[in-house]
Amino acid sequence: MSQIVAKSNRVYEGNDKEMEAKGGKVVRRKRRRTMWEGESCVVCGDRASGYHYNVLSCEGCKGFYRRVVTEENKILICKFGGKCKMDLYWRRKCGACRLKKCQLVGMRPEYVSNREPKKRQKPALPKTPEVKNVQAKRQLFWALLGFDSLLQADQVALIKASTVDASFLRSAYSFAKNPEKQMKQTNKIIASLKNEAIDLPVRRFYDRFAAMKPSLTMIGLLVAMAVFSADRAEGITEPQKVEEAQVKLVKALQFVCVRDNQPKVFPKLVLKLTDLRYLNHAFSNLLKHESNSHLMNPLLRELWDLE
Known part of the structure; x- marks a missing residue:
């Protein structure tokens, strides 16, 4: 028994x-019961699961910090002035302040494994590269400090006025990293337009830009400065807000140049915005006289006023 x-x-x-x-x-x-039963995450206050990257944290903050550290060129910007109170609700709303809190409590990037992340499954209906790039830029603009507080009409006007500038800056950065590959793509674009009037200015812009060796942070700030240009966008209702944001961006760019021991690069980068205006004007004229412009994606036609 x-x-x-x-x-x-x-x-x-x-x-x-x-x-x-x-x-x-x-x-x-x-x-x-585990040894961490009843303990709280020092980042967001959720139930802790153990010590992750030198800090007692939950699984959510552990995964968030790992993704931010392992993803290259990850840029997080707070839309609320960088003063978000980190809790279970706001941790999903503001990644910038969440990362700031992770660093503040002592999370260490060197503790994150360098293993290759798993490849994501391809979407069933992949978007065209043109539309994907435009939507990515739109999301970047929306995350910029103060942009989402502008009137919707002003947001649209600023994006339409700066799309070409952002494209040239991105191409110039790619050229600085891989000149041969980027120039092949540029040659294809110029050949498709059947007009070499913009050929020499583009090549000169790329060469001079590459000589300055700008960082990705500098490129991002230049794109933001191109967006916040009230004098170029027609019909801006609140130009003062746009100008105030641009002043902050100029100061940020100057700070980054000094921090990276490149103080002489700052005025040269600002002058490149003037060169971009010429390229923007020349490129827009070519598109307006392009006989096949009606075959472009409708979103691009609207951005470049080809309707």
């Missing part, structure tokens, strides 16, 4: 759960 009782109270342990046989029925056994 004692053997039967002992057998009925035997515990079966599996990989994911523990089961206990009682009274002829198999029931789940209560979860064992």
